[in-house]
Amino acid sequence: MTGIIWKTWVATGWILLVSVLAAPAQDNLTESPDGPEAVQVYFTKEEALAKVFAQADSLWVERWTPSDAERDELEGRLGWKVAEDFFEIHRAHRDGRDLGYAVITEEQGRFKPITFIVKLSKSLRVDLVLVMVYRESRGDGVKRQRFLKQFQDKDAAEPLRLNRDIVAVSGATMSSRALAAGVRKVLAVVSMNYTPAEAGP
């Protein structure tokens, strides 16, 4: 009996110690606006598009420059002023089959912008979110799929409220907030331009 307890102890100790040593720096309490920029490029534009449209045989971009009325509608949907002059919506086909939509966007983190791609299915639900460039020295836990998978299958009707609909990464609240806002904006932009298609083969 004592032997089992002792072995459990040692095993637990090792697991905890390894998890502590493997813990990434995620403390934005001490982030400094003047600190050195720590640019982490996880995906270039080409890599991100290749990843989200892995099976595509044709890729193209459709640019949407909202009119004043469209801008008002978009801002009304989001409850927020939109700074972008235009949006680029990436499309892809494979054997004539629509693979959905992808938008590369940027949102302000605590001090610096985060660049990420949001891929929507043709039924206008989130398929995949990938952080492409992270520029702050701390808080990059938002790049993990454990956090990003929470957006999967969400559509434009979802409010994506932080810590209610989407659980923020501990120690990276501002970055989590930026990602949630960006995904919501992309959902609104795409749903204003395209109608959802039936999900099919």
Next chain:
Amino acid sequence: MTEKRLKAHLRTGHRWLGAVSAVFLLLAAVTGFLLQHPQWLGPEPDIRLALAADPSDPDRLLRGTHWGVEKSGDGGETWTEVPMLLPPTDVVRILYSPTDARVVVALGRDALVISRDGGTVWEDIPVDAAAAQPGLVFRDVALGPGGRLTLLTDGGLLTRAHDGDPWRWVERVEDRPGADWRRLVHDLHTGHLAGAAGRKLSEFGALALVMIILTGMVLLRRNGKVFRR
């Protein structure tokens, strides 16, 4: 009382005191661990913190909450959340402009937002990092004619005359007596002093404490054999 009996009494007393203190230690370790992961405690309560009435229609109210801003069009009978892309949290003040009722500002703990259409479309008012400092907490705001904003923060008083103007410090609170010590004690207790690794280490300590107590309880249940060794 023989020496043998005294030792037996001491052993029993030590064992029970240990068990009682273990309960407190277990409580401290588990609650400390949960404080590091507040999301495991469920959604935060929706606290109401501020209220403002539209000067042009007193039935139209805005209310500041932990999650952002809520609106009512019937004098407070029913409320709905004001959708915002980046809502401020802990909204402690909502103010309508004294000269234009369409202009309204809402102040959160670390964000200031403005609407120029009575509360439908909002935007952030950046309090630029050069003027402010990381971790600065906003306490109150005053909105004057012509869009003049004065912001009370933990670090002092900031002001901005017009839209787009830079913020400048009117009054700076450099040192708050005792603040450093309080911060140090807090950071030592939570492990924040050593950043993310420190937090993980404090979690490790809490889990280790839980393990010590649980295995100790198992040994205590085995009673005689272990304690007589």
